[in-house]
Amino acid sequence: xxxxxxxxxxxxxxxxxxxxxxxxxxxxxxxxxxxxxxxxxxxxxxxxxxxxxxxxxxxxxxxxxxxxxxxxxxxxxxxxxxxxxxxxxxxxxxxxxxxxxxxxxxxxx
Numbered sequence: 001x002x003x004x005x006x007x008x009x010x011x012x013x014x015x016x017x018x019x020x021x022x023x024x025x026x027x028x029x030x031x032x033x034x035x036x037x038x039x040x041x042x043x044x045x046x047x048x049x050x051x052x053x054x055x056x057x058x059x060x061x062x063x064x065x066x067x068x069x070x071x072x073x074x075x076x077x078x079x080x081x082x083x084x085x086x087x088x089x090x091x092x093x094x095x096x097x098x099x100x101x102x103x104x105x106x107x108x109x
Contacts, residue, residue: 003094003101007085010050011065014040016082022066033067035080040067050088052103059088 001016011033012020027043034040048064051057092103 001084002081003089004083005086005089007083008087009063009065010048010061010085010088011067011083012048013080013082014066014068015079017066017068024066024068027066030065033065038069040069042067057103057105059091061088 001010012022017024024043027045030042030044032039033042043066044063045066047060047062050059050061050064052059089103091106093106095102095104
């Protein structure tokens with residue numbers, strides 16, 4: 001996933017959703033999304049549990065958007081990353097090393 005402070009809702013692309021065995025028929029259809037990967041059908045899950053760092057850390061995300069490409073022109077479009085949005089990031093302190101993003105869970109107050 002890419003850390004994206006400009007994304008309000010965490011968004012999972014079709015490539016990652018396939019690896020998660022997401023059943024789109026069980027999700028609510030919402031307005032299409034458009035971005036660098038082109039246009040995609042968008043679906044909303046009421047909640048999703050994401051695991052970070054090989055399952056050591058996790059976050060409940062409510063809601064989460066899942067994308068399904070429509071009219072893929074280039075195979076590389078399917079490889080655009082999923083986006084970790086501000087809905088999750090607001091609960092973490094973010095720091096960076098040369099090639100790594102480090103998320104530290106904030107103490108709940």
